[in-house]
Amino acid sequence: xxxxxxxxxxxxxxxxxxxxxxxxxxxxxxxxxxxxxxxxxxxxxxxxxxxxxxxxxxxxxxxxxxxxxxxxxxxxxxxxxxxxxxxxxxxxxxxxxxxxxxxxxxxxxxxxxxxxxx
Amino acid sequence: xxxxxxxxxxxxxxxxxxxxxxxxxxxxxxxxxxxxxxxxxxxxxxxxxxxxxxxxxxxxxxxxxxxxxxxxxxxxxxxxxxxxxxxxxxxxxxxxxxxxxxxxxxxxxxxx
Numbered sequence: 001x002x003x004x005x006x007x008x009x010x011x012x013x014x015x016x017x018x019x020x021x022x023x024x025x026x027x028x029x030x031x032x033x034x035x036x037x038x039x040x041x042x043x044x045x046x047x048x049x050x051x052x053x054x055x056x057x058x059x060x061x062x063x064x065x066x067x068x069x070x071x072x073x074x075x076x077x078x079x080x081x082x083x084x085x086x087x088x089x090x091x092x093x094x095x096x097x098x099x100x101x102x103x104x105x106x107x108x109x110x111x112x113x114x115x116x117x118x
Numbered sequence: 119x120x121x122x123x124x125x126x127x128x129x130x131x132x133x134x135x136x137x138x139x140x141x142x143x144x145x146x147x148x149x150x151x152x153x154x155x156x157x158x159x160x161x162x163x164x165x166x167x168x169x170x171x172x173x174x175x176x177x178x179x180x181x182x183x184x185x186x187x188x189x190x191x192x193x194x195x196x197x198x199x200x201x202x203x204x205x206x207x208x209x210x211x212x213x214x215x216x217x218x219x220x221x222x223x224x225x226x227x228x229x230x
Contacts (some may be wrong), residue, residue: 106169
């Protein structure tokens with residue numbers, strides 16, 4: 001059974017850094033791209049970015065709103081994807097979801113909440 | 119960026135009645151590979167989104183056949199043949215043709 005679980009969220013001050021983890025099981029992690037999405041309180045879904053698989057050199061893509069501040073990486077040996085979030089802003093507050101794949105994925109984690117406050 | 123526009127914003131439906139949600143994209147979602155990268159998700163209260171339909175009209179295994187998708191180019195729709203109480207939540211369309219991936223604003227479905 002495919003499972004994804006985000007962790008690492010919490011309350012953080014503006015300007016600080018936070019690293020989220022997405023721990024997975026039930027599939028060959030190294031074969032898949034891994035994506036991050038987020039949802040601000042009471043708002044819709046927003047794509048954050050993704051890392052391609054090793055077959056595609058683990059290249060990454062990001063939304064303009066986080067480019068240069070957020071970095072996605074992966075540890076294939078542990079089947080974990082990471083979202084490093086730097087220079088956090090209040091508008092980064094929300095629930096962060098990891099997913100398997102890039103588009104049309106049916107596998108999402110339950111989300112981890114990040115609250116950025118001054 | 120491709121803008122995805124969903125209508126209506128909300129829908130109140132009597133159980134057993136049909137419902138439809140429209141999604142329009144600012145650019146064609148037809149890719150040169152022949153596929154159209156339009157997806158429908160349902161996010162039930164307190165849950166993560168789950169995929170209902172992919173590539174406009176392809177059924178996801180395990181999803182009720184009451185859900186179907188239609189459309190082409192820039193105009194798409196999700197149809198629920200007979201709404202049931204467990205269908206409440208927010209429905210989102212999403213385009214996967216171009217980065218950044220973008221979502222519609224969502225349609226909240228409630229039961230009368």
